[in-house]
Amino acid sequence: MSTNNVEEFVDKWMNDELGRQTKHGRWSVLDLGDISVLRYAYNKYNYKYDSEDDIVYEEVAYKFTTGGILVNSNELHHAGVKYAWGRQLNRYSDPRTDEQKYLENNGAIPFPFTLFTETGMSVVNFSWIVKPVAETVTLITKEQIYETTGYVTKEVSRPRHFTGACVFKLGEDTYLFDVDRQELSHGIFNAFLTKLPSKAFSIEEAYDVLTPTEVLIAQENAIDVKRQGEFFFIKHSDECPVSTSLTAEEREVIKFPPSKIGFGLSASRMRWNEDSEPYSIHEIDTSLNTPERQEYQEAALKYKSVLDKFNNINPKEGSLGKSATGSHTVSKYVLQDDIAYVSGTVKQSRREHADLILKGWYRVVANTAVTSWTITGKID
Numbered sequence: 561m562s563t564n565n566v567e568e569f570v571d572k573w574m575n576d577e578l579g580r581q582t583k584h585g586r587w588s589v590l591d592l593g594d595i596s597v598l599r600y601a602y603n604k605y606n607y608k609y610d611s612e613d614d615i616v617y618e619e620v621a622y623k624f625t626t627g628g629i630l631v632n633s634n635e636l637h638h639a640g641v642k643y644a645w646g647r648q649l650n651r652y653s654d655p656r657t658d659e660q661k662y663l664e665n666n667g668a669i670p671f672p673f674t675l676f677t678e679t680g681m682s683v684v685n686f687s688w689i690v691k692p693v694a695e696t697v698t699l700i701t702k703e704q705i706y707e708t709t710g711y712v713t714k715e716v717s718r719p720r721h722f723t724g725a726c727v728f729k730l731g732e733d734t735y736l737f738d739v740d741r742q743e744l745s746h747g748i749f750n751a752f753l754t755k756l757p758s759k760a761f762s763i764e765e766a767y768d769v770l771t772p773t774e775v776l777i778a779q780e781n782a783i784d785v786k787r788q789g790e791f792f793f794i795k796h797s798d799e800c801p802v803s804t805s806l807t808a809e810e811r812e813v814i815k816f817p818p819s820k821i822g823f824g825l826s827a828s829r830m831r832w833n834e835d836s837e838p839y840s841i842h843e844i845d846t847s848l849n850t851p852e853r854q855e856y857q858e859a860a861l862k863y864k865s866v867l868d869k870f871n872n873i874n875p876k877e878g879s880l881g882k883s884a885t886g887s888h889t890v891s892k893y894v895l896q897d898d899i900a901y902v903s904g905t906v907k908q909s910r911r912e913h914a915d916l917i918l919k920g921w922y923r924v925v926a927n928t929a930v931t932s933w934t935i936t937g938k939i940d
Contacts, residue, residue, distance in 0.1 A: 566640070567662050573598055574629060574666060587639075588617075595683060596623040600639030619673055621663055622683055630683075631663040633670035633723045670694065670723045672935060675737060675753050679933050685731045690763055692724030697739065701747035720749055725763050734759050736766040737935075742787065746914035755930040770927045786922065788906050788913050790932060791880055791888060793922035801901050801921055802873045802894045806866070813866045818859035875903070880924060890918075900924040 878893025
């Protein structure tokens with residue numbers, strides 16, 4: 561099937577001129593009411609299919625009855641892909657197929673459909689707030705370059721085409737799609753999708769509603785603020801802000817954990833291993849009625865409280881928790897009044913963010929996103 565014939569089918573679909581025609585070779589159109597889907601049929605087992613059950617569709621574009629067309633800006637693996645001698649031709653210079661280019665050149669807006677497939681969201685009730693403008697971003701990577709003296713490591717600028725940042729709605733919810741601009745200087749192209757906590761009518765406003773008030777105040781007062789993914793780090797002090805000392809009474813509590821034996825509770829009928837975790841009780845059980853047991857539980861609770869304080873005030877490696885981009889760990893971590901202070905190196909488990917070095921102690925503040933996703937796969 562010639563490319564021109566496919567383009568003619570696509571052109572008629574874009575201009576509502578197909579009539580009753582819904583297929584052209586492996587290309588077809590699916591009517592979903594408010595949305596018309598341009599798709600390409602292929603066999604999921606990679607050989608000639610014998611039944612309809614073997615057919616899978618790759619979605620190429622969406623057309624809305626309200627106006628506008630989205631063309632999939634992800635690299636397509638089947639639709640319009642060219643082959644030579646049984647092998648798929650590489651698309652190093654431009655990952656788009658001729659059909660994707662044709663759609664985009666004729667007014668369709670490029671948009672990665674993995675934003676739907678990877679998040680489980682439906683394109684139904686989609687509407688634009690800020691449409692993307694295609695751009696070329698610059699990735700700074702360290703590469704081995706051969707010179708007359710041999711290979712040397714140098715920073716190299718690499719251009720990378722990007723669909724562009726945008727803001728859109730699905731129903732009543734507002735979303736921001738962009739690439740982490742901070743990570744481009746580390747050679748990381750990290751595209752993300754974020755559900756915003758409130759409405760936004762521009763890219764700048766979308767980032768503003770994601771930024772916590774305390775971060776904005778710190779920036780207005782010229783306080784050092786750093787970021788890794790969805791976590792902000794506000795400079796607090798050069799020294800650890802949490803006292804690392806215990807009172808004499810607290811040191812005695814830590815030194816001598818409460819024991820059931822000491823409270824006369826380990827009679828011959830009671831197992832010895834009941835002493836193994838005396839501080840695991842979280843509240844006093846008033847139904848026990850014996851003064852000895854209530855006294856033991858009060859001592860156990862006090863021991864647990866002092867132990868928690870001891871663990872929190874001593875800097876140690878810690879985790880900022882499981883986030884949208886994986887867990888973030890830091891080499892020095894303390895906790896006071898439910899506020900985390902960190903210092904040293906902050907790492908992200910999935911390597912979608914470069915390591916962050918914090919000199920001094922910083923307060924941790926998460927952004928205000930309702931939900932976030934890291935978008936994988938090749939995105940134009």
